[in-house]
Amino acid sequence: MFSKFLLLPYLLLAFDVKSLQPFADKSDGGTRYFPGRYDPSSTKDCGGVINTAEGWIFSPNYPANYDDSISCSYIIKRFSPDVCKLTLHFIDFDIEDTSPNCDSDYLDLGQGYRMCGILISDTKKTITFPPFQTTIEFKFKSDAQHNRKGFMARVTQVPNSCKDGLQPTVRPPRPPTDDSEINTFQDSCDTFITGFGGAIRSPDYPNNYPTNKFCLYVFRRPNNGVCRVELTFNKFDIEHSLFFGSTGCDTDYLELPKGVKLCGAHYNRRPLFYPPGSDYMILTFKSDGTGTAPGFDIDVRQIPNSCNIFSPPRTYKCDYRLEGDIARIHSPGFPTFYGRNEQCVYFIKKQSYNMCYFTMEFVRFNLELSSDGGGNCVKDYMQLPDETFVFPREHDRYPIIYFSSDSYGEGRGYDILIKQLPCGPSFTTPIYSSSSISNGGGGTLPCDRIITDDDTLTSPDYPRDYGPLTRCIYTIYKSSSDVCELRLQFLYFDLEKTADCRSDYFLIEPSGEKLCGRDLREPDRVVKFPLGSRQLRLIFASDAQVQRPGFDLRIQQIRNSCHRPIVPPKDDANARVCEVSSAPITVLRSDNYPMPYNPNTNCVYKIYRAYPAVCTLELYFSDFSVGTWESKYCINDYVEIDGLKYCGVRRGDRVLVSFPRYLESVQIRFKTDSYDNYGGFRIEVKQISDKCNLPEQPKPSPVCDEVNSKQTFTISSPNYSISNYFDNADCHYTIKKSSYDVCALEVTYKRFEVEESQDCFKDYLEIVGVRLCGRLPYNSKRTYEFTDDEIIIKFHTDGDINASGFYASVRQVQC
Structure with missing residues (x-):
């Protein structure tokens, strides 16, 4: 009203x-x-x-x-x-x-x-x-x-x-x-929501909000299927203007899109809709200089698959508030198939103040399988409460679980047991304290550390979520003069995942490598101290938005690492020896080959040098079917050779492995999990001794790197029109905007012939994260969005098969 x-x-x-x-x-005659x-x-x-x-x-x-x-x-x-x-x-x-x-x-x-x-x-x-x-x-x-x-x-x-x-x-x-x-652009009350769920609150809630506040609440679509946002008013009490001539919300108010102002008291749900063509929605809160009130606490739910404007708003028959130490949730219709266009929300209410976290036991879980290529479910899915299982500090706040199904395929659903657990010693302090938050300035922060020996590092407040606007600098000094390398072993890693790790990240400064997300391709890393330096730095930073549990890192300074290459040790303590060979030519087979291999396998094949002149192993995959292609990082079943993991179907592949003189054997590791098993492998191994004393062939010089800022130009693979492109090439074509209003890049391929492989993991041309390989018809055209100041086109080749390459004309397209 x-x-x-x-x-x-x-x-x-x-x-x-x-x-x-x-x-x-100006009452005193001057200006004050x-x-x-x-x-x-x-x-x-x-x-x-x-x-x-x-x-x-x-x-x-x-x-x-x-x-x-x-x-x-x-x-x-x-x-x-x-x-x-x-x-x-x-x-x-x-x-x-x-x-x-x-x-x-x-x-x-x-x-x-x-x-x-x-x-x-x-x-x-x-x-x-x-x-x-x-x-x-x-x-x-x-x-x-x-x-x-x-x-x-x-x-x-x-x-x-x-x-x-x-x-x-x-x-x-x-x-x-x-x-x-005070910073006028990023006030402490500003909130940015990019996920399917979140909350907005007035400043200082549940206390009365201050006077003269101005806050922004910015929502961004999580994906293109979200058009509607639902606000649930848990509490809403904003000062209502009662003076003569007032229109009702002139002093303090929450302003929704299209100029709708709210004040007074509200207890309901309210839908909002993204403007056509926009991925953003903005709400503003303003208070004047007199009078305050308790404010508001509003749950925000971005509704998946809500872009069909002809569908009437629906009631959520599967919404539940879960109470008690133990609760159970089922998909609609369980144990039969759930329906289409289901949207369920489950609120987990803390049973008592001494409950701090909860566990989820998936008794049954079967949803329609889908993926966008980056591991994200795009059809039917369940979203957990920001992938953390710690209760909010406030007793009236609830972790939320969402389930959504689209209008096509169905699955048998889920049966999940949820148990609330009491607080332990590690849960008696706040989730993060003000002392762990960066004030934005320089100098030494409480989380900065100086390390002079083997040690461990954790993110602030680990295993709880680290705080916002955190910046920690870990300076590591050599423990002795014969240390030139460090081994970093990540025991746990979970930071907010964004493109190019531009929000939260862990930076290994000497190599410039930025880490974020959850699944590290390689949890162990060997890092060199900069030449002539006694120290190196590791940096952890977080922005003001999403926080995660962080990391647990073990640091080992490697002695006698200044004059010889270091081979990171493998976790072979529990690995059995599958086979040992010192023959010039041998064949390695998985257990039970050609029948499916065994689950829970962890074994090592050891190849000893047949005679002193051997410097290389040639491995030919005459048959290879291990694990699946679903994970590009081979995290379930794989064969590991020279630090690289191989999985999927790779029949006919040929791999060359260096056999350094300081190693007495080369080890090939085979590891499987406890789930699905596939055909196995047969690998022919040949020891090579010719050309060992010749100097190493130089890698192709970086003459293929180019920088262009013209509106139209051409690019080509190295050696194009003369011969096939080089092996082991990494070319970078940097394209800078010819003018600020360029918004797209149009590439016309006059010729394109690059070695073909599944997912283009061998030779490829990569533009804005999209890889091309194989063959394209003459004059094939591709258009790419050009949002940054520059785009880097990468051309990569491996060490075996090559082809004629590519020749393309490029045009920068103005908006």
């Missing part, structure tokens, strides 16, 4: 250079300024300051049109000495188009680089801080006519982006001393 449908402008910024002193009083946040009711002031790792910038009034004749300044302060670059991720960009000069309305990114027109969503720009400067200034200007929707962009400062190390002239910002120095 208090909701009013008013299409009011969004004002999502709170500061500019002028608004650091927003309220003036009171610090405070920028008044969102103004439409003329704009801009602001970012001095943290992440933030947002918006045009005034966004998503409504910006005003005429405005000038805004956005200042980004470097928050850490190791930051030299930042990225701009444009969620939306629509400014009056006067290209190529952009002389009417424009966003200026510095040094005269102006942007106008329309860009596709998710366009990214990388900006470099000027040398020895601590700030970058962006300017937005509009003339007296033709305004548009404007822009919304996320700003991320990139750690460890300085080529020459730290910038000595940069000092971390001091903590703010008053409200005027």
Whole structure:
């Protein structure tokens, strides 16, 4: 009854250079300024300051049109000495188009680089801080006519982006001393939800919210099948305007899309819909300078398969709130097949305050099989509560389990037993403490460590979720002069998974390798100390959004590692010896071959040198069917040769393995799990001694690396038109945007012939994560989205079969 449908402008910024002193009083004859946040009711002031790792910038009034004749300044302060670059991720960009000069309305990114027109969503720009400067200034200007929707962009400062190390002239910002120095783009109450479930709350909930707050709640679709968002109001009590002439929600309110404002009390469910063509939805909360209330606590559920606008809203007949120490959930209709278009939500209510976590026992689980290639279910699936099983600290908050089925195939469903477990000694402290959270500045944080010997490392608060905005630097010094390498053994690893690990990550600084997600291809790594250095660094960082349990890492300094190559030891303590051979030619077979091999096999085949001149083994897979192709990392059944795992069907493959003189034998490992077993293998092994004393053939020089910024050009494989491409080539074709408004890359293949393999794991051409191999017809055309400043096309070949290669014309397509 208090909701009013008013299409009011969004004002999502709170500061500019002028608004650091927003309220003036001239009663004493002069001008006296009171610090405070920028008044969102103004439409003329704009801009602001970012001095943290992440933030947002918006045009005034966004998503409504910006005003005429405005000038805004956005200042980004470097928050850490190791930051030299930042990225701009444009969620939306629509400014009056006067290209190529952009002389009417424009966003200026510095040094005269102006942007106008329309860009596709998710366009990214990388900006470099000027040398020895601590700030970058962006300017937005509009003339007296033709305004548009404007822009919304996320700003991320990139750690460890300085080529020459730290910038000595940069000092971390001091903590703010008053409200005027608070970061205006990433307030502590801002929330970003990208998963199927989440929650939004008013600041300081369950206590009364403060005065003069302005918060953003940004939702992003988890996938293209989500069009509807459902809000469940657990608690909603916002101050209601009662003065004469009030429209009801003039002072404090939560504003939904399309200008719907809520205040007063609400206890219901409310559906929201993503705008057509947009992957984002924004809610805003505003409180004025007088009067507060308890605020709100709202569960957010992004509904899968909800884009059929002709389907009426449905009731959820399978929704349950689970209570008690032990509870059981079944799929609809269990034990028969569940139905189509089912959507179930299960709330797990904590039985008592001394319960801290729960377990799930899958008695039966059978859903329709589907995958998007990255291990994500795309048809029927169950989503667990962020893959963690720890109860929230608040007694009135519930972990949530979702089940969704599409309109096609069905399965027999699930039968799951859920047990609540009491708190142990490790659950008596908060999930994360304020001392473990980075304040965004430089210096030494509580999680920083200096290591001088063998040791173990864990993420802050492990095994609980690490905190937001965490940044830990682990500096490792050599324990002795004969140590040149470290062995890193990850006993547990679970960080938020994002493309290029751009959110949470574990960085091995000497190699530049970034790790995130859960399944590490190789849990063990050998890392070299930089040449001439006594130390190296490992860095763990998290953003302000999703948190995970973290990592448990064992560090071993390898003695006598400066003058010989180190072969990481295999876990052969429990492995039996399958076969031993020192013959020049031998045949290795799996147990029971040609019948299916045994489960739970862990054995080693040892090949001893037949005579001193042997330097290479040639392995020919005359028959090979081990495990499946479902996992590209061969995590169930596999044969491991020289540190590489082989699985799937690989009949006819030929592998060359080096036989170094310091090794007395080469070991081939065969490991299987306890589930499905396949045909097995027959591998012919030949010991080779010819050409051992010749110098090693040099690898192809990197002449195939190219950089192009033209609108049209051609690329080709090495040696094209002369002969087949080289073995063991890794070529990188770097394509930089010819202009800021390029949004796609069109590649026309005049010729394409590259060795074919399943999943293109041998030779391939890779563009934006898509691999090509085999043959393509003449003039085949492919178009790729071009959102970043540059795209790197990679051409990779292995050591055996090659082909004629490729020749392609490339065109940068403007939006």
